[in-house]
Amino acid sequence: MAQPAVSIEAADAYCRRLVRHYENFTVASRLSPRSLRRDLSRVYAFCRFTDDLGDESGDRAVAMRRLRRWRDETRESFDHDERTHPVLLALTDTVRRFRLEAQPFVDLIDANLQDQRVDTYEDWASLRGYCTLSAAPVGRIVLRLFDIRDPAALALSDDVCIGLQLANFAQDVSVDRRLGRTYLLQRDIRELGIDGATRAMSERARTLLDSGFALESLAPPRLRVQLALYRLGGTAILDAIADAGYRTAAHRPVVDRAARVRIIGAALSAGVHPGEARVVRVPARPAGDPHA
Numbered sequence: 001m002a003q004p005a006v007s008i009e010a011a012d013a014y015c016r017r018l019v020r021h022y023e024n025f026t027v028a029s030r031l032s033p034r035s036l037r038r039d040l041s042r043v044y045a046f047c048r049f050t051d052d053l054g055d056e057s058g059d060r061a062v063a064m065r066r067l068r069r070w071r072d073e074t075r076e077s078f079d080h081d082e083r084t085h086p087v088l089l090a091l092t093d094t095v096r097r098f099r100l101e102a103q104p105f106v107d108l109i110d111a112n113l114q115d116q117r118v119d120t121y122e123d124w125a126s127l128r129g130y131c132t133l134s135a136a137p138v139g140r141i142v143l144r145l146f147d148i149r150d151p152a153a154l155a156l157s158d159d160v161c162i163g164l165q166l167a168n169f170a171q172d173v174s175v176d177r178r179l180g181r182t183y184l185l186q187r188d189i190r191e192l193g194i195d196g197a198t199r200a201m202s203e204r205a206r207t208l209l210d211s212g213f214a215l216e217s218l219a220p221p222r223l224r225v226q227l228a229l230y231r232l233g234g235t236a237i238l239d240a241i242a243d244a245g246y247r248t249a250a251h252r253p254v255v256d257r258a259a260r261v262r263i264i265g266a267a268l269s270a271g272v273h274p275g276e277a278r279v280v281r282v283p284a285r286p287a288g289d290p291h292a
Contacts, residue, residue: 011090012038015045018087033222036145039094043141045087047108054112055179064116071109078102098144104137119181124204127185128162135165146223156215160227163208164234170201171237173248198246202238209234216270228270232263 006014019041032040053070057063077083079102083092094100111134121127139157143149169176169183173194176182182189188197212231216224233255240253255263 006086006089008090008093011086012041014086015041015090018045018048032226039098039145040142042087042090042094043138043145046091046105047138049087050108050112054115060116064113067109067113067116071106071113074105074109075102100141100144104141107133107137115181120186121183122186124185127183131162131165132158135161146220148219148223150218153215153218156211156218159208159211160215160231163205163211164230166201166205166208167234167237170198170205170241171248171252173198174250174252177249194249195246198241198248202241202246205234206238224270225267229263229267232266236263
């Protein structure tokens with residue numbers, strides 16, 4: 001096999017640059033075992049690069065071509081041990097040590113390809129099928145890094161990852177509208193209106209995120225902290241959406257700094273007391289409040 005064009009050190013530096021602006025990863029990484037931080041950086045860099053190909057190509061036809069090439073490169077990296085892209089090169093060691101399989105990575109690319117073809121989802125069954133490709137694989141990869149293979153844990157992880165993605169969908173209604181798509185269920189929009197559909201998605205997300213309590217009880221302490229961080233972060237997003245009256249089609253609510261600090265504290269507590277960590281809610285200030 002030909003020698004890679006870049007060193008592993010340069011490839012890892014590339015991955016770190018990709019995820020540096022990604023705040024959720026930065027916090028999670030600091031709470032993760034030091035021995036896994038480089039592996040997590042590589043996995044998140046793959047996710048970031050894949051999403052950027054889908055969202056930032058500027059044209060759907062261009063995005064489709066780039067994503068298909070990326071899928072081919074990814075498959076070749078697993079099937080033939082061939083890789084030239086820095087992200088795939090950086091992943092080589094992680095894939096070998098943890099015996100990671102190709103399918104979760106390919107699923108993430110296929111989800112981005114689906115985004116180029118599908119702008120709306122009629123019902124929960126069709127949206128869940130999409131989320132199974134776009135969200136669940138990340139949790140399954142992370143569990144593999146912690147050597148968790150219990151089918152019950154995998155199912156709970158799927159729930160949490162999908163719940164977190166639904167929270168993001170409910171938060172980003174205005175953002176997705178500018179991209180010409182919506183993940184709110186068309187059936188809910190017809191029956192409940194936009195705000196009602198946002199509320200319905202939020203309630204579904206909250207139910208799925210509650211699976212995190214059981215998942216955290218199955219995890220070692222350091223992973224428990226990270227899982228709690230995701231669950232609590234998703235719940236905080238849902239609280240901000242509720243405080244905004246579910247009117248996210250007009251304004252994208254955010255989780256403020258004080259709430260993020262409380263989330264980190266509660267996640268750390270979950271490492272000691274699994275299944276109990278919650279964040280005390282402080283209602284969001286009205287938009288435009290000078291003291292916010």
